[in-house]
Amino acid sequence: MRISKKGLYGLQAMVRLAQCYPSSTKIHEIALAEQIPEKFLELILLDLKTARFVESLRGAQGGYRLRHPPQEIFLGNIIRTIDGPLAPLGDAETLRRLVRQDKRHRALFRVFLDVRNAASRIVDHISLADLCRRTPKSLAPRAGRDAGT
DSSP, X not given: OOOOHHHHHHHHHHHHHHHHXXXXXXXXXHHHHHXXXXXXXXXXXXXXXXXXXXXXXXXXXXXXXXXXXXXXXXXXXXXXXXHOOXXXXXXXXXXXXXXXXXXXXXXXHHHHHXXXXXXXXXXXXXXXXXXXXXXXGGGSOOTTSOTTO
8 A cells, every 4th residue: 555645645634624623724724734735735625525525615714624523534535535546456356356367476466455455454444533532632733723823
């Protein structure tokens, strides 16, 4: 499993939104706090909005917020949305098919499938709420102001 810079930034932004849930947060505040290029973050949040993880709100109190409670959003879903399958070679079904059909390389593809399954067992059971509980209080945003200001 490999996570791109885009995937990492997406996860960081989602954790920031989870810490602020149910309130909304402006892109500029997320970018500043997480040290993410603002234009890149805009594209990432549009992808996450299309995938229905976040919603945008207009107006002075607008910004982005999670569409669902943090305990209902799991890292695996976010990673797959941004970076694609967790498997090091194709997706799980492709690997299963290769294990069945390619007798010569079956052992190798079985290892790749085991790697994918192990990663999935972890990221599919860790929610944004779990990550927020693991974040030291001193790094969480303070009510009424961003941690970066």
